[in-house]
Amino acid sequence: MLNRNKAPNKGLWNGVGGKLEPDENPEQSVIREVEEESGYRISSPQYGGIVRWEVDDEEIGGMHVFIVNMTEENTYPTPIKMDEGILDWKELTWILDDDNQGVVSNIRHFLPDMLQGKEACNYLCIYRGGRLSQIKEIGLIR
Secondary structure, three states: OEEEOOOOOOOOEEOOOOOOOOOOOHHHHHHHHHHHHHOOOOOOOEEEEEEEEEEOOEEEEEEEEEEOOOOHHHOOOOOEEEOOEEEOOOOHHHHHOOOOOOEOOOHHHHHHHHHOOOOOEEEEEEEEOOEEEEEEEEEEOO
16 A cells, blocks of 8 residues: 555545556556556456546536455565655555544545455545545446
8 A cells, every 4th residue: 555645635545546548448557557556567457347436516526446466475565755745554354444534534445355366357446525435336347
């Protein structure tokens, strides 16, 4: 996880990732972004789905989510300061804890399905007044 030092989500723990570059598909993007933000060179990321967000009735963004299985052999000690923030391994129970206000609010709603290998879905996270009010599972991605 990365504790981001820039908006959006400054000061919150979030997954590693970023924006698509021109002529880049989502898988190429996640491979590049993970290496840029963590120094890890990953291969074969598993597609989890799409997460979009709507803020006060306006859809303003979205992301492709990928799952990567890491082994202890290809990890390094953390926490470590990176350009984008503080990189650290976190226990899944900590990430998904409903009382944990230090993690981006929508993660605990879609990540369990993705980790269980559920078919790739399209999720819509609806925010009202700066707070997550609802998550809709729109449907499977074919």
